Amino acid sequence: MTVRVTLVSPAMTSALREARFEGEVSLDEQGLTAARAVAGTLSRAGRPLTGPSLRCRETADALGLAAEPVAALADWDVGRWRGRRLAEITGTEPEAVSAWLADPSAAPHGGESLTALCERVARWLASLPGGQVLAVVEPALIRVVVVHALALPPETFWRLDVPPLALTELTGRSERWNLRCGSPLTAG
Structure with a gap:
């Protein structure tokens, strides 16, 4: 059965x-204002979901969505690196960062590897019933969805950018997806 999945990146x-x-970080004033400005622009069809992070939940609220947090939509678990700046980690653990960027199965931070993240998101997509789903999820998950939908190598993940408050849409089913990505949310 066909499913339409609309993913919104948080503010x-x-x-x-x-x-x-990230860790648990609230939207800043600019992000909150931007999300509120586009509230009401999303289709209300289907059930709204959100990643469990504070940023995703606050974005969903600001967009006027009564979204259900879903554990499978959690952000990439970067273990002990959570809350730290990439520049800091690169300075103190350059070999670990290099391994993480080069090998999709590496998890030097003690969290989830890119391969594990891809598998988790693929299971979630495969579990969706037909119909429409709207979800506010972290950019890492949107990047993984694109990689999975287009059957790209995991390394492609690092070549994708997802701006705040952008739409990425999939239609299809587990084995065959069509992708529409990067549509901005705009007021009016």
């Missing part, structure tokens, strides 16, 4: 501005 936070692995 801006200070951690994103600082290239810091």
Whole structure:
């Protein structure tokens, strides 16, 4: 059965501005204002979902969505790197960062490897019933969805950018997806 999946990347936070692995960070004032400005622009069809992070839940609320948090939509688990800046980690653990960027199965931070993240997101997509799903999820998950939908090698993940408050849409089913990515949310 065909499913339409609309993914929305969350609004801006200070951690994103600082290239810091998120953790539990609230939207900053600019992010909250931007999300509220586009509230009401999303189709209300289907059931709204959200990743469990504070940033995703606050974005869903600001967009006017009564979204259900789903554990399978959690952000990439970067273990002990959570809350730290990438520049700091690169300075103190350059070999670990190099391994993490080069090998999809590496998890030097003690969290989830890119391969494990891809498998988790693929299971979630395969579990979706037909119909429409709208979900506010972290950019890492959207990047993995694109990699999975197009059957790309996991390394492609690092070549994809997902701006705040952008739409990525899939239609299809577990074995065959069509992709529409990067549509901005705009007021009016």
